[in-house]
Amino acid sequence: MAILVNLDVMLAKRKMSVGEFAERIGITPANVSVLKNGRAKAIRFSTLDRICEVLDCQPGDVLEWVDGGGARDAS
Helix, strand or coil: CCEEECHHHHHHHHCCCHHHHHHHHCCCHHHHHHHHCCCCCCCCHHHHHHHHHHHCCCHHHHEEECCCCCCCCCC
């Protein structure tokens, strides 16, 4: 997948636990884990809206398109 989910980075920047984040956006911690680990096939716009609201960020802060199937540049 060429779309990376940077939730772990954003949660660390906000010093927020997965449990607190899940509760505040209204999904289970297991579903947050699915998002964080890049295993999600889709995300609802309403969920993305809540993520951005809770983390006070833009969708591009959470989602990143990377050419080459998801491998980050090593440089």
